[in-house]
Amino acid sequence: xxxxxxxxxxxxxxxxxxxxxxxxxxxxxxxxxxxxxxxxxxxxxxxxxxxxxxxxxxxxxxxxxxxxxxxxxxxxxxxxxxxxxxxxxxxxxxxxxxxxxxxxxxxxxxxxxxxxxxxxxxxxxxxxxxxxxxxxxxxxxxxxxxxxxxxxxxxxxxxxxxxxxxxxxxxxxxxxxxxxxxxxxxxxxxxxxxxxxxxxxxxxxxxxxxxxxxxxxxxxxxxxxxxxxxxxxxxxxxxxxxxxxxxxxxxxxxxxxxxxxxxxxxxxxxxxxxxxxxxxxxxxxxxxxxxxxxxxxxxxxxxxxxxxxxxxxxxxxxxxxxxxxxxxxxxxxxxxxxxxxxxxxxxxxxxxxxxxxxxxxxxxxxxxxx
Numbered sequence: 629x630x631x632x633x634x635x636x637x638x639x640x641x642x643x644x645x646x647x648x649x650x651x652x653x654x655x656x657x658x659x660x661x662x663x664x665x666x667x668x669x670x671x672x673x674x675x676x677x678x679x680x681x682x683x684x685x686x687x688x689x690x691x692x693x694x695x696x697x698x699x700x701x702x703x704x705x706x707x708x709x710x711x712x713x714x715x716x717x718x719x720x721x722x723x724x725x726x727x728x729x730x731x732x733x734x735x736x737x738x739x740x741x742x743x744x745x746x747x748x749x750x751x752x753x754x755x756x757x758x759x760x761x762x763x764x765x766x767x768x769x770x771x772x773x774x775x776x777x778x779x780x781x782x783x784x785x786x787x788x789x790x791x792x793x794x795x796x797x798x799x800x801x802x803x804x805x806x807x808x809x810x811x812x813x814x815x816x817x818x819x820x821x822x823x824x825x826x827x828x829x830x831x832x833x834x835x836x837x838x839x840x841x842x843x844x845x846x847x848x849x850x851x852x853x854x855x856x857x858x859x860x861x862x863x864x865x866x867x868x869x870x871x872x873x874x875x876x877x878x879x880x881x882x883x884x885x886x887x888x889x890x891x892x893x894x895x896x897x898x899x900x901x902x903x904x905x906x907x908x909x910x911x912x913x914x915x916x917x918x919x920x921x922x923x924x925x926x927x928x929x930x931x932x933x934x935x936x937x938x939x940x941x942x943x944x945x946x947x948x949x950x951x952x953x954x955x956x957x958x959x960x961x962x963x964x965x966x967x968x969x970x971x972x973x974x975x976x977x978x979x980x981x982x983x984x985x986x987x988x989x990x991x992x993x994x995x996x997x998x
Contacts, residue, residue, distance in 0.1 A: 709803065937956055
C-alpha cells in the first residue's frame with residue numbers, strides 16, 4: 629500500500645471556506661487581467677539570483693583573488709544558492725513559473741544546477757509536505773533530523789534540551805547533506821514507501837542520471853578550479869563548505885519559520901488513517917506567515933514568508949502573494965478560521981527558538997492536537 633493512501637482528510641461538516649476563497653482569488657486574476665504565473669519582476673529576479681550564483685564562480689576562476697576575497701565570492705554564491713532554491717526552482721517545480729510545462733521543467737532543474745535533484749524534491753515537497761503538512765509520519769520536511777526534534781509526537785532525548793542553542797549550526801549543514809547523500813537516501817526511501825511509483829527500469833535510468841548529475845556538479849565546482857586553474861584544493865573546499873553553510877542556514881530558517889513556530893498544530897491520523905479536518909483548514913492550522921510587509925525580504929525569500937497563500941495556491945507564482953494575501957486573510961476571518969502570522973522576521977525567529985526549546989523539554993505526546 630502506498631504511504632500517502634493511508635492518510636486521508638475527512639471533514640464531517642461541509643465547509644465552504646476554500647471554495648469561496650478560490651473563487652475570490654480567481655476573480656482577482658480575471659478582473660485584473662493577470663496570469664497566475666511569472667511576470668517581468670519574476671523573470672528579472674530569476675536572472676539576478678542565477679547570476680548571483682554563477683558570476684562569483686566565474687570571477688573566482690578568472691581573477692583568482694586572494695583567499696579572503698575568494699571566501700566573499702563563495703559567500704555570495706551561498707546567497708545565490710538559497711535564492712535560487714526559494715525563488716526560482718521552487719515556483720518552477722510547483723508549475724507556477726510559467727504556463728509552459730517545458731519552461732517549468734527547465735527552470736525547475738536549476739535545483740540540479742546547485743547540486744540537488746528536482747525529481748526527489750517534487751516527491752518530498754509537492755506531494756508529502758504540501759499534502760500532509762506537519763503530519764510527522766508523512767511530512768518529510770518537518771521530520772526529526774539527527775539531533776533535532778520538530779514534532780511533539782516523537783521521542784524526547786536528553787540532548788534535545790539544548791536544541792534551541794545548537795540547531796542553527798546543524799541548519800547550516802542542510803544543503804551539504806543534500807548534495808552529498810540526501811538524494812540517494814530519498815531515492816531508496818521513496819521507492820520503498822511507494823511515493824515513487826515509477827517502474828524499476830525507470831528508476832534505474834533515473835539513478836544513473838542522478839549519479840551523473842552529482843559527478844558533474846562536484847567536478848565543476850570542486851575539481852575544475854584546481855585542475856584547470858591551479859587554485860589550491862583546500863581553499864576551494866573551504867569555500868564550497870562556506871557556500872553551503874550560508875545556503876543551508878537561510879533555507880532552513882526560512883522554512884522553519886512557517887511551520888515550527890508557536891501556534892501551529894501537529895495533528896495525527898486516527899486508527900483508520902483519517903485526519904478529521906478539511907484539507908484547506910488543516911493548512912491554515914499548520915502554517916504561519918511572517919514579515920508580510922517587508923518588501924526586500926519578500927523579494928529574496930520568494931514569497932516563502934507568505935506560506936499560507938503558498939500552501940493554498942502552490943500553482944500561483946509567489947510574486948502575486950502580497951496582492952492576494954488580503955483576500956485570504958479576510959476570507960479566513962469571515963469563516964472564523966485562524967490566519968496566523970508574525971509581524972516581523974525577528975518575532976518569527978524568537979517564536980521558532982521558543983518552539984525548539986519547548987519541543988526539547990516536552991514528554992512524548994503531551995501536546996497532541998487533532
